[in-house]
Structure formats: C-alpha cells, structure tokens
Amino acid sequence: MTPTDLNKVGDRHHVVVVGGGFGGIQCIKSLKRANVRITLIDQRNHHLFQPLLYQVATTILAPSEIAWPLRQVFRDRKDVTTLLATVAGVHHQNKRVLLSDDTSIHYDTLVLATGARHSYFGHPEWEQNAPGLKTLEDATTIRRCILSAFEAAERTDDPELQRAHLTFAVIGAGPTGVELAGIIAELSHRILPREFRRIDTNTARILLIEAGPKVLPTFPQTLSDYAARALSKLGVEILLGDPVTACHATAVEVGETIIPCETIIWAAGVQASPAANWLQADHDRAGRVLVRPDLTVPRHDEIFVIGDTASVNDAHDNHVPGIAPAAKQMGAHVGGLCCRDRPTADIVAVCTLQDVVNAAQVQRRSS
Ligand SMILES: Cc1cc2nc3c(=O)[nH]c(=O)nc-3n(C[C@H](O)[C@H](O)[C@H](O)COP(=O)(O)OP(=O)(O)OC[C@H]3O[C@@H](n4cnc5c(N)ncnc54)[C@H](O)[C@@H]3O)c2cc1C
The missing domain is CATH 3.50.50.60 (FAD/NAD(P)-binding domain)
Incomplete structure (x- = not known):
C-alpha cells in the first residue's frame, strides 16, 4: 500500500x-x-x-x-x-x-x-570520533569500538599505544554517562581479565568527563555523591569542571589537557x-x-x-x-x-x- x-x-x-x-x-x-x-x-x-x-x-x-x-x-x-x-x-x-x-x-x-x-554543542564534526548512544546502530558501533580497543591493546608491544587503547573516555556525567562508565569499568575489571593473556584489562582507564561541578548534575547532591562514590569503587576516574574542547581519533582534549585515548563516547548533549x-x-x-x-x-x-x-x-x-x-x-x-x-x-x-x-x-x- x-x-x-x-x-x-x-x-x-x-x-x-x-x-x-x-x-x-x-x-x-x-x-x-x-x-x-x-x-x-x-x-x-x-x-x-x-x-x-x-x-x-x-x-x-x-x-x-x-x-x-x-x-x-x-x-x-x-x-x-x-x-x-x-x-x-x-x-x-x-x-x-x-x-x-x-x-x-x-x-x-x-x-x-x-x-x-x-547534540555536539556546535561541533558536529566530533561525532565521527565520539559516537553517542541513541540507536541500536550506535550501541553496536560502541560495542565494536570497545572490543576492538582491547584486541588492539593485546596485539601491540608499544606501551604508550597500549595505554591509549586501554583508555576509554565517556563525556557527560548524566544518567547515560554514569551508566556507561560504570559498566565499561565492570567489563574491564571484572569480566574480561581472564580472557586476555598479554594485557591486564584491570589497568584500563575509564574516564568520566563532566564540565559541571558534579556527576548527575540535575540530581540532588546526596545522589550525586552516592554515584561518584560507587563509580570510584568500580575504578572510574571522574574529571569534573573542565569542558571537552576537542574529540580527535586518538585523543580527547579536556580544557588544556590532551589525553591519548582511542575510544570516546558522547553522552553530553x-x-x-x-x-x-x-x-x-x-x-x-x-x-x-x-x-x-x-x-x-x-x-x-x-x-x-x-x-x-x-x-x-x-x-x-x-x-x-x-x-x-x-x-x-x-x-x-x-x-x-x-x-x-x-x-x-x-x-x-x-x-x-x-x-x-x-x-x-x-x-x-x-x-
Ligand atoms: C542511552 C539512554 C538511556 C536512557 N535511560 C533512561 C532511563 O533509565 N530511564 C528513563 O526513564 N529514560 C531513559 N532514557 C530516556 C528515554 O529513553 C526517552 O525519554 C524516551 O525514549 C522518549 O520517548 P519518545 O517516545 O519521546 O521518543 P523515542 O523513544 O526516542 O522514540 C522516537 C521515535 O521516533 C522515530 N523518529 C524520529 N524521527 C523520525 C522521523 N523524522 N520520521 C519517522 N520517525 C522518526 C524514531 O525512530 C523513534 O522510534 C534513556 C535514553 C537513552 C538514549
């Protein structure tokens, strides 16, 4: 019809x-x-x-x-x-x-x-390096990026490159960012360690980057504090107070700092x-x-x-x-x-x- x-x-x-x-x-x-x-x-x-x-x-x-x-x-x-x-x-x-x-x-x-x-706050060009999570395609893209990063880290002997492969940046500490950072930490630190031989997936850095002063910015302070404590326990590093200024293929810029990193996920706007x-x-x-x-x-x-x-x-x-x-x-x-x-x-x-x-x-x- x-x-x-x-x-x-x-x-x-x-x-x-x-x-x-x-x-x-x-x-x-x-x-x-x-x-x-x-x-x-x-x-x-x-x-x-x-x-x-x-x-x-x-x-x-x-x-x-x-x-x-x-x-x-x-x-x-x-x-x-x-x-x-x-x-x-x-x-x-x-x-x-x-x-x-x-x-x-x-x-x-x-x-x-x-x-x-x-929304990439006027920087649509960041999307190709920092996919967001909204559709099934987004989810499978992010899944591929995360798994490929571990595989690439397992294959390289270059410690700096390995570090970049094992650094995951989640931008935006709203509910989606908090959930994602937490679950990537669980994956790296609890699920994957026994599956790799050359790398220790426990050493993966999971960064949660938020321009505002706290995680879960729209939630009451007690819940923000609770979430921050729970994330830290899981091994998530929380970077507050500086906005992301660029998303490259191999690095994320936060304020003046450039962090080598091959997986960036956008959960900010x-x-x-x-x-x-x-x-x-x-x-x-x-x-x-x-x-x-x-x-x-x-x-x-x-x-x-x-x-x-x-x-x-x-x-x-x-x-x-x-x-x-x-x-x-x-x-x-x-x-x-x-x-x-x-x-x-x-x-x-x-x-x-x-x-x-x-x-x-x-x-x-x-x-
Ligand atoms: C990663 C993530 C986690 C979330 N977690 C929670 C949570 O824990 N709790 C909670 O309550 N909410 C959560 N949300 C929010 C919740 O999913 C949304 O608030 C809800 O989906 C909004 O429903 P909606 O019907 O307005 O739009 P949607 O559910 O987004 O549906 C919109 C539909 O419109 C279709 N569409 C869009 N444009 C067009 C077009 N031009 N032509 C034809 N079709 C079109 C889309 O394909 C889609 O099927 C989350 C959202 C995301 C992305």
Missing part, C-alpha cells in the same frame, strides 16, 4: 502518529477503543527500549533483547497501519505529513513523538527532533516544542507533540524531564482525549532507573 493509497482508506477520523518510541506506542495503545484509524510512521522498523542500550553497547545484552518489530507489536490491531518512512516536514495548512520520498499523508489528528538525538522546525513552532533551547498544557501546539488544536520532543511543565510547574515514563504518560493522555474533550495533562514524571529495568525484564519475560 503506497502512502497515496493510505489517504483513501475509509472515512474514519485519521490519527497519524509519528514515532514508535515510548510516547507513540502508548498513544496508540490508548486509542484501542476509539473509532479512528491510525497510521504509525517510523523511520525504523522497531520499537527500542533505550534505557537498556548501554547493556547492548557493552555486550551484556543482544540487540534483539531490547528491540521489538513495530509490525509485530500491532499485528492484532486492525485499526493500525504501520509505515516504515522518514518524516521530513508537516504542511499544517493542508493537514499533511511530508515524507522524505516526496509523498505525503493526510491526517485529521497528528501526534508527533519523534524523540531526541545527540541532547537535541529534540526537528518537529519545531516542521511546525514553525516556538521551542526551548534544546529544540523542544513549547506545547500547551493539553500537549497541543499553540494555534493547532489537531497537532500534539509528546515525549522528548515536547517542552511542558507539570502541575507543580516543574519541567517534565525527557524520560520514558513521562513520554508514556503523555502518549496515554493524548490517546485518551483524541476523540474527547481536552483536559490539562497531569504528567507525574516519577521514575527510578530500577523501575525501567524492572519493566524491561517483565516485558522480556512476557515476550
């Missing part, structure tokens, strides 16, 4: 959901009993459980354990059509989603749940998807669309933006963070009101990392 054909099917209210992440999936689940037809568009064919990406990046889990084909997720939902396509824009006057292959799809209601990607550009809507510094309390876009009652792409405050006027439970709550809210009145969203963004891991385990057991 081509996108053009999709426009002709039936005369029910057509909800187009862009993005099969946490927000989009939950929205469609909440539309189960609505008398609408739904088209889910995603540029990837799978839903990805991003909170466990770092486990794939460090060989603990296989890619298939954290990704589920979107077609399979909705195979029993006859009201849902899944489309593998990349959205390139929105023509809101004509109510059409524009796809990268120059076709378009008409919508009555549009839900944009396109998430976020890395996040930029929302370009939904704000598509809609020419107001956005915050991270590019998130400033939505109304009911998650619609100002002047567009028929367009919702949810999840990591939306900027919204909760009932206590706190900014809702870019985490999975918040995206799911926004999706549930929009699904619930797509065909009803529109009360204010009551987003309670409370979640621990353990909640997320528990959810993944339950999901794995039941699949």
Whole structure:
C-alpha cells in the first residue's frame, strides 16, 4: 500500500502518529477503543527500549533483547497501519505529513513523538570520533569500538599505544554517562581479565568527563555523591569542571589537557527532533516544542507533540524531564482525549532507573 493509497482508506477520523518510541506506542495503545484509524510512521522498523542500550553497547545484552518489530507489536490491531518512512516536514495548512520520498499523508489528528538525538554543542564534526548512544546502530558501533580497543591493546608491544587503547573516555556525567562508565569499568575489571593473556584489562582507564561541578548534575547532591562514590569503587576516574574542547581519533582534549585515548563516547548533549522546525513552532533551547498544557501546539488544536520532543511543565510547574515514563504518560493522555474533550495533562514524571529495568525484564519475560 503506497502512502497515496493510505489517504483513501475509509472515512474514519485519521490519527497519524509519528514515532514508535515510548510516547507513540502508548498513544496508540490508548486509542484501542476509539473509532479512528491510525497510521504509525517510523523511520525504523522497531520499537527500542533505550534505557537498556548501554547493556547492548557493552555486550551484556543482544540487540534483539531490547528491540521489538513495530509490525509485530500491532499485528492484532486492525485499526493500525504501520509505515516504515522518514518524516521530513508537516504542511499544517493542508493537514499533511511530508515524507522524505516526496509523498505525503493526510491526517485529521497528528501526534508527533519523534524523540531526541545527540547534540555536539556546535561541533558536529566530533561525532565521527565520539559516537553517542541513541540507536541500536550506535550501541553496536560502541560495542565494536570497545572490543576492538582491547584486541588492539593485546596485539601491540608499544606501551604508550597500549595505554591509549586501554583508555576509554565517556563525556557527560548524566544518567547515560554514569551508566556507561560504570559498566565499561565492570567489563574491564571484572569480566574480561581472564580472557586476555598479554594485557591486564584491570589497568584500563575509564574516564568520566563532566564540565559541571558534579556527576548527575540535575540530581540532588546526596545522589550525586552516592554515584561518584560507587563509580570510584568500580575504578572510574571522574574529571569534573573542565569542558571537552576537542574529540580527535586518538585523543580527547579536556580544557588544556590532551589525553591519548582511542575510544570516546558522547553522552553530553541532547537535541529534540526537528518537529519545531516542521511546525514553525516556538521551542526551548534544546529544540523542544513549547506545547500547551493539553500537549497541543499553540494555534493547532489537531497537532500534539509528546515525549522528548515536547517542552511542558507539570502541575507543580516543574519541567517534565525527557524520560520514558513521562513520554508514556503523555502518549496515554493524548490517546485518551483524541476523540474527547481536552483536559490539562497531569504528567507525574516519577521514575527510578530500577523501575525501567524492572519493566524491561517483565516485558522480556512476557515476550
Ligand atoms: C542511552 C539512554 C538511556 C536512557 N535511560 C533512561 C532511563 O533509565 N530511564 C528513563 O526513564 N529514560 C531513559 N532514557 C530516556 C528515554 O529513553 C526517552 O525519554 C524516551 O525514549 C522518549 O520517548 P519518545 O517516545 O519521546 O521518543 P523515542 O523513544 O526516542 O522514540 C522516537 C521515535 O521516533 C522515530 N523518529 C524520529 N524521527 C523520525 C522521523 N523524522 N520520521 C519517522 N520517525 C522518526 C524514531 O525512530 C523513534 O522510534 C534513556 C535514553 C537513552 C538514549
């Protein structure tokens, strides 16, 4: 079925959901009993459980354990059509989603749940030397880099080169950076030592580099202190207070210091998807669309933006963070009101990392 054909099917209210992440999936689940037809568009064919990406990046889990084909997720939902396509824009006057292959799809209601990607603070050229962790491809790239570094260290007799191979720099001490640094340390110091003969993987340096004054910058001080102590116990070196000034193929520059290092992982900045550009809507510094309390876009009652792409405050006027439970709550809210009145969203963004891991385990057991 081509996108053009999709426009002709039936005369029910057509909800187009862009993005099969946490927000989009939950929205469609909440539309189960609505008398609408739904088209889910995603540029990837799978839903990805991003909170466990770092486990794939460090060989603990296989890619298939954290990704589920979107077609399979909705195979029993006859009201849902899944489309593998990349959205390139929105023509809101004509109510059409524009796809990268120059076709378009008409919508009555549009839900944009396109998430976020890395931001290199104006240095996109750093990406080739310092990949971020957002997709399965990113995770397998990082995994290859880490494992190749150990293999290269095992093969060289040059101590300096060996040192560089065995130095891993994680940039950004938010939750992703903390998790990654911790698990690379576990891999190096607990899992791999018995598998190599010429190198001692215990000597690997794992650097966690943060421009701010503490790890987990947005968390309470007690949690930051706890995380810093736990990381130090695992053998992670924490460098605080100096920004990264360059990422080279064989070194990272931190302030004035050049550290030879062959594996650099970027966990520092996040930029929302370009939904704000598509809609020419107001956005915050991270590019998130400033939505109304009911998650619609100002002047567009028929367009919702949810999840990591939306900027919204909760009932206590706190900014809702870019985490999975918040995206799911926004999706549930929009699904619930797509065909009803529109009360204010009551987003309670409370979640621990353990909640997320528990959810993944339950999901794995039941699949
Ligand atoms: C490494 C990592 C660890 C994390 N750990 C945690 C954690 O422990 N706890 C927690 O709560 N949260 C965590 N998060 C954050 C959480 O994953 C996000 O907040 C959540 O995924 C946001 O959901 P979303 O639906 O807004 O976007 P996403 O889940 O990112 O989904 C967006 C979807 O949109 C699709 N898409 C994007 N652009 C287009 C386009 N142009 N055309 C078509 N499709 C498009 C993408 O392919 C994707 O499927 C983590 C994130 C990462 C990257």
